[in-house]
Amino acid sequence: MTNEPDGDRELVLTRLIDAPPAAVFRCWTEPELITRWFAPKPWSTPRASVDLRPGGASLVVMADEAGNEYPNPGQYLEIVPGRKLVFTDAYVGDWKPSEKPFFTCTLTFEDEGGKTRYTAVARHWTREDKEAHEKMGFHEGWGLCATQMEAVAKAL
Amino acid sequence: MTNEPDGDRELVLTRLIDAPPAAVFRCWTEPELITRWFAPKPWSTPRASVDLRPGGASLVVMADEAGNEYPNPGQYLEIVPGRKLVFTDAYVGDWKPSEKPFFTCTLTFEDEGGKTRYTAVARHWTREDKEAHEKMGFHEGWGLCATQMEAVAKAL
Numbered sequence: 001m002t003n004e005p006d007g008d009r010e011l012v013l014t015r016l017i018d019a020p021p022a023a024v025f026r027c028w029t030e031p032e033l034i035t036r037w038f039a040p041k042p043w044s045t046p047r048a049s050v051d052l053r054p055g056g057a058s059l060v061v062m063a064d065e066a067g068n069e070y071p072n073p074g075q076y077l078e079i080v081p082g083r084k085l086v087f088t089d090a091y092v093g094d095w096k097p098s099e100k101p102f103f104t105c106t107l108t109f110e111d112e113g114g115k116t117r118y119t120a121v122a123r124h125w126t127r128e129d130k131e132a133h134e135k136m137g138f139h140e141g142w143g144l145c146a147t148q149m150e151a152v153a154k155a156l
Numbered sequence: 157m158t159n160e161p162d163g164d165r166e167l168v169l170t171r172l173i174d175a176p177p178a179a180v181f182r183c184w185t186e187p188e189l190i191t192r193w194f195a196p197k198p199w200s201t202p203r204a205s206v207d208l209r210p211g212g213a214s215l216v217v218m219a220d221e222a223g224n225e226y227p228n229p230g231q232y233l234e235i236v237p238g239r240k241l242v243f244t245d246a247y248v249g250d251w252k253p254s255e256k257p258f259f260t261c262t263l264t265f266e267d268e269g270g271k272t273r274y275t276a277v278a279r280h281w282t283r284e285d286k287e288a289h290e291k292m293g294f295h296e297g298w299g300l301c302a303t304q305m306e307a308v309a310k311a312l
Contacts, residue, residue: 009253054210055234055242077233077251078211086211086251090281091260095233095242097165097281101257104247125246125253 008127011134013142014119019153021109024116025082026156027149028107033156034060037148040141052079057093073098084108090125101125103133116153118146164283167290169298173272175309177265180272181238182312183305184263189312190216193304196297208235213249229254240264246281257281259289272309274302 017024027033034048039062046069048060054077062070075091078084090101103124110117120142124130173180183189190204195218202225204216210233218226231247234240246257259280266273276298280286 006252088251090246090257095244095260095262095279096162097257097260097279099281101246101253101281104251104253106251123251123253125255125257 006123009124009130011122011124011130011138012119013139013146014117015143015146015150016112017116017118017146017150017153019116019150019156020114021111021116022082023153023156024109024118024149025085027153028085029079033152037145037152038062040144041148051093052076054078055091055094058087077104082109102129162279165280165286167278167280167286167294168275169295169302170273170275171299171302171306172268173274173302173306173309175272175306175312176270177267177272178238179309179312180265180274180305181241183309184241189308193301193308194218196300197304207249208232210234211247211250214243233260238265258285 027037029050029052031048031050034050035045038045038048038060042065044063046061046063049058051057056076058074058076060072062072064070072089073092074087074089075093075095076085076087078086085107086104088101088104089098090104092098103122106121106123108119110119122133122138124133183193185206185208187204187206190206191201194201194204194216198221200219202217202219205214207213212232214230214232216228218228220226228245229248230243230245231249231251232241232243234242241263242260244257244260245254246260248254259278262277262279264275278289278294280289
């Protein structure tokens, strides 16, 4: 194993968030907070459920302006409270395989003088899926959501 | 989420092993013990490495009679000492995706009057992979290996 970045299959977003790591971590792990920022506006997030343990299921439901819902089922893999969160859509809970393993996301929340160095690394199983994710607007979408999340975190 | 078995994508092997759960768990998690039983004879297991933590890499190298080696890289997902072990070939360590997610294995080791109810559930992402695994000789191969493992566990 090396720790070389896998540019062909990875997408990375990093931001300095004006709130402490504990607050940013809460934004990612408390359902009520997730609903406030997860989908880029004018989309919304009607509901979320969180079973915060390795093997615990996660579900975030997004909705477009017409009210059509888009569920995002997944599972938590690793949790370091306030510091790190790893999840994937390759499992749907208790290590049961999903229909299609698309990506695994590692989030880290590092203190930088009271603010948070927020980094999301999205790792895909194939180069094609990474490219599709990029074309779906990964950088723009996750960037917009990070801005929305920052507003929620600052108010905590 | 339900706990219904997923017959289209799952393969199951269960055996009563004449050794306590702690011994059977050791057979699966100590490299030197793994090399004694992992490959069905006359194949052998020249070496194994174990990083026994969620996210830790695993590697078991099997060899045929001519000495050709077949590495099996993977990663541990969940560890309950003496009772449960979950691993997959979908990651190669630290949640880095492998080339091809094929299956995830949940092993349980339950005490039955001093013996071990040993159950292996192999879950695949696709029905095709489950069928391929079955045709590769899952039941026969894992059965032979369970017999080899029992001999090692009994002697501990």
